[in-house]
Amino acid sequence: MPYQRRSRRPSHPMDIRNSFLGALLSLSSQSGLAQDYIYVQDAPRIPEPMVFDMVRPLGAKKGELEANMLVQRNLSGPHRSVNGGPEVEYAIADGFALELELPVDDLHVAEYKLGVQGTFGTFAGGRAVHGVQYLGVYDRASPRWENSLTYLLGYRFDHRWSTMTMIGIGNVVGGRARGNLLFNHSTFYDISDATTLGFEINTHRGAGRYTLLMPQVHQALTGSLKLQAGLGVVRGRSAAWRPQVAFRLIREF
DSSP: OOOOOOOSSOOOHHHHHHHHHHHHHHHHHHHSOOHHHHEETTEEOOOOOSSSOOSSOTTOOTTOEEEEEEEEEESSSSOOOOEEEEEEEEEEETTEEEEEEOOEETTEEOEEEEEEEEEEEEETTTTEEEEEEEEEEEETTTTEEEEEEEEEEEEEOSSSEEEEEEEEEEEEETTEEEEEEEEEEEEEEESSSSEEEEEEEEEEESTTOEEEEEEEEEEEOSSSEEEEEEEEEEEETTOOOEEEEEEEEEEEO
């Protein structure tokens, strides 16, 4: 249920409901955003980051299915291979989703990735939603199995602005962490129910030092087909900033 501001004096539940619905309809008529765009079922609608993809949005409902493909490429420097890969995401229960991904490096499958994501619930009057994500990656070249665990926090400020923050630890091999702190923060601005602007900061600290700054646009092409595209800069350990282009094509079923 959408959040409701607390009144300083007691009100009849029906009065509160009617007042809230009236305000929401007024807001929708002025902005072009409908109620089901701001809120999805019981959770606030928070866009997903483009690069550090989630396993469905937090609060996903059982039966939701998505396939998508990410493509990234540096535009300068010695490392210009095409990275990304196809993935399939499926919510097997309310608030619980699985992901299978085939990360590629220069069009060759480099890893096998399994993702599991759970939603804890909402708070702050329904404005915030949080959960946890586990990623297991099998590196074909090593070969070895790496793990990461990340806490997810989404917050919707109003019908335009929202954020998604992800923080955790990665590069855990055989139960031992190798010092990789994972952090991803995205700020989103909804222009309309079809177009969203975003700015994503993705960084790893420790053995795999890496920082990415990626302005991006999310565009709904049809009711089930979406495109995310961005042009940003990336820097690895002891390297200069390099321009990078990325896009993700998403198909929901």
